[in-house]
Amino acid sequence: MKHLQKTRKKRRGSFFSLLINMLFPPHCVFCDEVTYPDCPVCATCAREVQRVHKLSRLNESADGKVVWCVAPYLYEGKVRGSILRFKFYGCREHAPVYAKGICEELAEQKFLSRMDIVTAVPLSKRRMRTRGYNQSALVAKEAAQLLELPYRDILEKYKENRIQHELDRRNRAKNVRGVYRILPGEEITGKQILLIDDIMTTGATLQECAEVLLREGAASVLCAVIAVVP
Ligand SMILES: [Zn+2]
Numbered sequence: 001m002k003h004l005q006k007t008r009k010k011r012r013g014s015f016f017s018l019l020i021n022m023l024f025p026p027h028c029v030f031c032d033e034v035t036y037p038d039c040p041v042c043a044t045c046a047r048e049v050q051r052v053h054k055l056s057r058l059n060e061s062a063d064g065k066v067v068w069c070v071a072p073y074l075y076e077g078k079v080r081g082s083i084l085r086f087k088f089y090g091c092r093e094h095a096p097v098y099a100k101g102i103c104e105e106l107a108e109q110k111f112l113s114r115m116d117i118v119t120a121v122p123l124s125k126r127r128m129r130t131r132g133y134n135q136s137a138l139v140a141k142e143a144a145q146l147l148e149l150p151y152r153d154i155l156e157k158y159k160e161n162r163i164q165h166e167l168d169r170r171n172r173a174k175n176v177r178g179v180y181r182i183l184p185g186e187e188i189t190g191k192q193i194l195l196i197d198d199i200m201t202t203g204a205t206l207q208e209c210a211e212v213l214l215r216e217g218a219a220s221v222l223c224a225v226i227a228v229v230p
Helices: 002-023 043-048 077-088 092-108 125-131 135-147 169-176 204-215
Strands: 054-057 068-071 117-120 155-157 180-182 192-200 220-228
Touching: 068 092, 077 092, 077 192, 077 220, 092 135, 092 220, 117 135, 135 192, 155 204, 169 204, 180 204, 192 204, 204 220
Parallel strands: 068 220, 117 192, 192 220
Antiparallel strands: 054 068, 155 180
8 A cells, every 4th residue: 555655645646746847847957958856967968068177276275285176077168158147047957967066076086084064155235135145155065965065055255355356466366355354253273174156266265265275174175066167
């Protein structure tokens, strides 16, 4: 009986998911073409969008610690379009695909044993209100699940600043200085932190956030982004 009920439930479940998939067909994360259910990347993009195994060394922190940044993709072509839809057009369903790319990269580059907590570069309160979600936190939460690590909001952006992509390299570093701080009550002494952001251009934002975390006692900070600007 129980078995039968289960089967019926399962059938009903699959009927509804079929209906949902017909009404709202899934789209490929990278090209936005309609794809098959449970298949977030179409066959063409699975072939064409290859991970690039990018490892960047950020500047040394004030106490001489080296901060690395891992990225599975370059910010160009289909990846760029995909991230823009994710960031500005509400395509939150992209997050698991990006997180998977990041985690595979972390595994291949032998970083898996160097993390205790996953966190994300925060948005300011004003940006959070207008966008409704922090795209980096969505990816970080998915990555935390895959890595079986806790996710925590550790940082806050407590000062508004100018939009980074409007500035040149030198001014980007200046623009982010002193705008992030640790949230009250967060204890990170001795912790190895994986810090996730969406895109890395000069690395100024990641560098600044890493500095704050290290200053507050983190043992190490490793950064990961979806894509690096080539
Ligand atoms: Zn595609």
